[in-house]
Amino acid sequence: MKELSSRLALRSILVSYLFILVIMPISAVYLKGFSLGWDPFWKEITGIIAWKAIILTLKLSILTTFIQAFLGTFIAFVLVRYKFWGRRWLNSLIDLPFSLPTAVSGLMLLTLLGPTSPFGKWLESFGISLLYNESAIVIGMIFITLPFVIRTVQPMIEQLDPFEEQASFILGAGKAFTFFKITLPAVFPGIIAGSMLTFSRSLAEFGAISLISGNLPGKTQVASVYIYGEIENYNTQGAAAVSVVLITFSLVVLLLANFLQKWKGRTI
Amino acid sequence: MHIEVKDLEKKFGSFIAIQKASFKIQKGHLVGLLGPSGGGKTSLLRMLAGLEQPDSGEIFFNGNLANSLSIQAREIGFVFQNYALFKHMTVFENIAYGLKVKKQKASVIKERVFHLLQIMGLEGIEKKYPHQLSGGQRQRVAFARALAPEPQLLLLDEPFAAIDAKIRKELRIWLRNLINEFGVTTIFVTHDQDEAIEVADEIIIVQKGRIEQQGSPWEIYNQPSSSFVASFIGESNSLASPISLQGFPDLPRYFRGEDRNSEVKVYIRPEWIEIRTENKYYLASASEPAVVSHVHFRGDSWFIEFQLTNGTKLFTYQSIKEHFLKVGDQINILIHQLIVFTPSETRVLENRSKIDPMPVFI
Amino acid sequence: MRRLFISMTILILFLILFLPFLSIVLGAFDQGADAFLVALQRPESLHALKVSFIIVMIVVVINTIIGILLSIEMIRGTWISRWLRPLINVLVDLPFAVSPIIGGLMIILLFGPNTVMGMFFENAGIKIVFALPGMVLATIFVTFPLVIREIVPILEELGMTYEEASASLGAGPLRTFFLVTWPSIRWAIYNGIILTIARSVGEFGAVLVVSGNILNQTQTATTLVYQDSVDFNMIAAYSVALLLGLFSITVLLILDWLKKRKEDQLNAH
Ligand SMILES: Nc1ncnc2c1ncn2[C@@H]1O[C@H](COP(=O)(O)OP(=O)(O)OP(=O)(O)O)[C@@H](O)[C@H]1O
Ligand SMILES: [Mg+2]
Numbered sequence: 001m002k003e004l005s006s007r008l009a010l011r012s013i014l015v016s017y018l019f020i021l022v023i024m025p026i027s028a029v030y031l032k033g034f035s036l037g038w039d040p041f042w043k044e045i046t047g048i049i050a051w052k053a054i055i056l057t058l059k060l061s062i063l064t065t066f067i068q069a070f071l072g073t074f075i076a077f078v079l080v081r082y083k084f085w086g087r088r089w090l091n092s093l094i095d096l097p098f099s100l101p102t103a104v105s106g107l108m109l110l111t112l113l114g115p116t117s118p119f120g121k122w123l124e125s126f127g128i129s130l131l132y133n134e135s136a137i138v139i140g141m142i143f144i145t146l147p148f149v150i151r152t153v154q155p156m157i158e159q160l161d162p163f164e165e166q167a168s169f170i171l172g173a174g175k176a177f178t179f180f181k182i183t184l185p186a187v188f189p190g191i192i193a194g195s196m197l198t199f200s201r202s203l204a205e206f207g208a209i210s211l212i213s214g215n216l217p218g219k220t221q222v223a224s225v226y227i228y229g230e231i232e233n234y235n236t237q238g239a240a241a242v243s244v245v246l247i248t249f250s251l252v253v254l255l256l257a258n259f260l261q262k263w264k265g266r267t268i
Numbered sequence: 269m270h271i272e273v274k275d276l277e278k279k280f281g282s283f284i285a286i287q288k289a290s291f292k293i294q295k296g297h298l299v300g301l302l303g304p305s306g307g308g309k310t311s312l313l314r315m316l317a318g319l320e321q322p323d324s325g326e327i328f329f330n331g332n333l334a335n336s337l338s339i340q341a342r343e344i345g346f347v348f349q350n351y352a353l354f355k356h357m358t359v360f361e362n363i364a365y366g367l368k369v370k371k372q373k374a375s376v377i378k379e380r381v382f383h384l385l386q387i388m389g390l391e392g393i394e395k396k397y398p399h400q401l402s403g404g405q406r407q408r409v410a411f412a413r414a415l416a417p418e419p420q421l422l423l424l425d426e427p428f429a430a431i432d433a434k435i436r437k438e439l440r441i442w443l444r445n446l447i448n449e450f451g452v453t454t455i456f457v458t459h460d461q462d463e464a465i466e467v468a469d470e471i472i473i474v475q476k477g478r479i480e481q482q483g484s485p486w487e488i489y490n491q492p493s494s495s496f497v498a499s500f501i502g503e504s505n506s507l508a509s510p511i512s513l514q515g516f517p518d519l520p521r522y523f524r525g526e527d528r529n530s531e532v533k534v535y536i537r538p539e540w541i542e543i544r545t546e547n548k549y550y551l552a553s554a555s556e557p558a559v560v561s562h563v564h565f566r567g568d569s570w571f572i573e574f575q576l577t578n579g580t581k582l583f584t585y586q587s588i589k590e591h592f593l594k595v596g597d598q599i600n601i602l603i604h605q606l607i608v609f610t611p612s613e614t615r616v617l618e619n620r621s622k623i624d625p626m627p628v629f630i
Numbered sequence: 631m632r633r634l635f636i637s638m639t640i641l642i643l644f645l646i647l648f649l650p651f652l653s654i655v656l657g658a659f660d661q662g663a664d665a666f667l668v669a670l671q672r673p674e675s676l677h678a679l680k681v682s683f684i685i686v687m688i689v690v691v692i693n694t695i696i697g698i699l700l701s702i703e704m705i706r707g708t709w710i711s712r713w714l715r716p717l718i719n720v721l722v723d724l725p726f727a728v729s730p731i732i733g734g735l736m737i738i739l740l741f742g743p744n745t746v747m748g749m750f751f752e753n754a755g756i757k758i759v760f761a762l763p764g765m766v767l768a769t770i771f772v773t774f775p776l777v778i779r780e781i782v783p784i785l786e787e788l789g790m791t792y793e794e795a796s797a798s799l800g801a802g803p804l805r806t807f808f809l810v811t812w813p814s815i816r817w818a819i820y821n822g823i824i825l826t827i828a829r830s831v832g833e834f835g836a837v838l839v840v841s842g843n844i845l846n847q848t849q850t851a852t853t854l855v856y857q858d859s860v861d862f863n864m865i866a867a868y869s870v871a872l873l874l875g876l877f878s879i880t881v882l883l884i885l886d887w888l889k890k891r892k893e894d895q896l897n898a899h
Contacts, residue, residue, distance in 0.1 A: 101832030
């Protein structure tokens with residue numbers, strides 16, 4: 001009897017913990033966003049600056065996701081399939097953007113792309129500037145999201161049945177044909193899942209981007225920086241309204257990724 | 269396709285997986301590759317398919333050197349042990365794959381795939397995915413996929429390993445008929461000697477990377493070329509110590525000689541042993557008295573173990589229609605033949621006394 | 631082909647990962663090692679590092695305990711019925727999908743000066759927003775899936791049989807936990823803890839919003855780096871950033887080592 005009640009107590013604590021930590025805060029954002037009703041919410045997010053920030057963030061996140069889907073899949077294949085000197089070491093380095101504080105990442109990119117660094121000077125000699133514009137934001141997003149596609153695709157490549165590829169060769173198919181018809185489709189769910197993580201992380205990123213984007217309202221200001229600005233200006237309702245848009249997007253993507261993961265688990 | 273393999277060798281690091289393997293296979297033959305686990309059966313198949321490169325030796329297809337031929341150009345069908353079906357493709361797409369690679373017309377592909385589906389008894393499942401199929405269905409899809417591009421040589425690596433014993437027996441006959449119908453040269457690996465003996469035109473025994481013997485099932489069974497083959501195929505009583513048996517006056521000769529004793533082996537198959545309960549005096553000079561020491565029911569026969577007067581224990585099987593024996597019964601044993609292996613020769617010895625004094629009935 | 635692909639990979643990773651890191655190392659030592667050390671020993675640097683350290687300690691302890699309990703309940707608890715489990719799964723993943731800035735905003739919305747709860751705690755003499763408790767809360771929100779996500783797959787794979795066997799042999803729940811469950815999830819927990827440490831040290835957006843970034847009070851190592859870079863106090867920014875960067879690399883090395891241990895353990899079976 002005593003054991004039962006202590007279990008019950010533990011469970012209530014855990015449930016309330018989840019409630020306080022996750023459900024309450026998220027509902028708070030939605031409540032605040034809609035606190036004045038639908039029209040002010042709509043007005044907040046369609047305000048010219050907020051709207052442009054949302055569109056910019058979406059646009060660049062999608063671009064980053066596509067780049068990362070290709071780049072990450074490519075790197076994952078090279079790291080799994082080819083044995084070369086330093087591979088293990090490179091492989092551990094992939095997680096650096098995850099373990100690095102985002103503010104530090106931002107500072108790194110700021111320095112590298114800035115006019116004082118040799119690299120920045122070299123770029124400048126070609127008339128290329130990668131700071132305080134959209135390309136800077138994309139670079140920041142790519143840096144931050146580098147591990148996602150690689151880390152979801154890698155284990156899937158490792159678990160591939162090597163005999164499937166061999167069967168394809170024996171049936172007369174060449175290397176490229178086999179790769180695109182047999183290998184790639186088999187890891188495709190992983191690419192999608194990793195890309196969705198990439199997308200939602202790109203939407204969310206603040207630290208690495210705020211230092212290098214220049215934050216020009218309406219031009220290079222991303223949604224998270226806009227939200228930060230509104231918080232600083234004590235416009236929590238405006239911040240919450242844009243937050244609602246971002247969270248909703250991420251949530252949908254996250255649910256899709258979860259679903260895909262399960263679907264993948266069922267077929268294989 | 270006629271296959272010839274000459275002095276093939278394959279090493280994995282310093283480990284020698286295949287050693288000086290040579291054999292020939294006639295066009296249209298069905299060959300069973302038999303041997304203990306790790307013997308090198310899969311390695312041989314993989315070299316024929318071009319999935320592994322031999323370190324030395326030659327492979328000839330129809331008399332032409334095939335060593336440098338690419339995997340794709342060998343026109344081989346391969347059924348993997350785990351089938352290796354393409355998981356993200358339907359049954360139809362799996363079977364059609366080899367034809368698509370050859371850029372066949374869609375109508376031709378469709379016709380061929382449906383023809384194969386029908387032969388394999390797979391009608392109606394062409395839209396399913398591999399994970400929705402039973403083990404036997406998967407296996408037949410793998411066969412159909414391998415046969416679709418009309419290969420010259422079909423390689424099967426333990427095709428029935430993952431299928432339960434009863435269905436396996438049916439599949440053997442099915443395989444035999446299928447291969448006859450397609451007339452394609454086939455090599456299949458198996459662990460199951462009954463399967464090999466029943467289905468194959470020829471059997472190749474592989475052990476520790478070496479070809480131990482190649483021959484018809486009858487030859488392999490009745491004229492094993494080494495003590496390994498004799499002990500590996502079928503059941504045998506094996507006698508290692510020097511003994512003398514009635515009717516085999518030459519037997520002790522093989523055990524003579526200085527240090528040969530340990531390497532001399534005598535094998536007696538159970539069916540070469542006849543148990544007689546009456547007529548003890550008939551062919552007395554050819555037979556041995558013995559005492560039954562163990563009796564065990566096997567369903568379709570009795571397992572009988574008995575002891576000769578010199579202490580040697582042997583076993584045989586007796587039909588359940590025969591006289592029922594009990595432990596301790598006195599019996600009379602007639603050994604019709606045995607086989608002796610010495611380092612230098614292999615001899616099948618017939619019971620001499622059986623023929624000598626009087627005509628025999630067996 | 632092979633050569634080309636390998637070189638391309640190395641080049642890409644060099645450009646994306648290596649060059650940025652190098653630039654910060656060069657930046658930190660731009661004016662010699664002394665300037666670097668001086669910058670590190672500024673009182674605001676030391677204070678920021680101390681604040682970060684305190685937050686990490688609290689967060690790790692809370693996350694680990696709650697993480698273990700919650701994971702076990704998620705897998706074992708029959709009371710979590712089928713329809714509730716996916717929901718909890720999504721809840722646990724949510725912090726991954728929410729921008730840290732929004733995470734900070736949530737805490738301001740809940741505990742800010744003008745909110746019911748904020749006033750309640752204010753009256754009780756506890757300041758949450760623009761103070762340590764808020765920063766801890768924000769960090770927990772961001773990091774709490776890490777331990778759980780490491781343990782749950784292991785527990786799922788392990789199944790109930792071991793624990794049932796242990797219980798049937800007469801071991802109590804605590805004994806069962808320490809003798810049976812703990813050894814099998816130990817490495818996953820270490821992994822989760824290391825990830826939690828890395829993320830809590832590195833957490834920036836949420837903490838920036840909640841802390842108000844008050845010098846020598848609520849400034850953490852990362853917000854200090856940010857402040858210094860915005861103020862173009864570059865040497866100072868680089869010095870703390872380099873310290874954090876080296877810390878991250880250490881974290882990677884430990885994770886790598888843990889992974890190898892886990893693999894060895896698997897191979898040993
Ligand atoms: N890729 C490889 N690397 C190293 N050793 C290998 C490799 N492939 C096979 N071997 C070794 O070569 C030997 C022969 O292997 P093979 O797979 O041909 O045996 P097998 O006769 O097919 O055995 P089984 O009946 O168990 O399938 C084995 O000892 C195996 O360990
Ligand atoms: Mg094999």
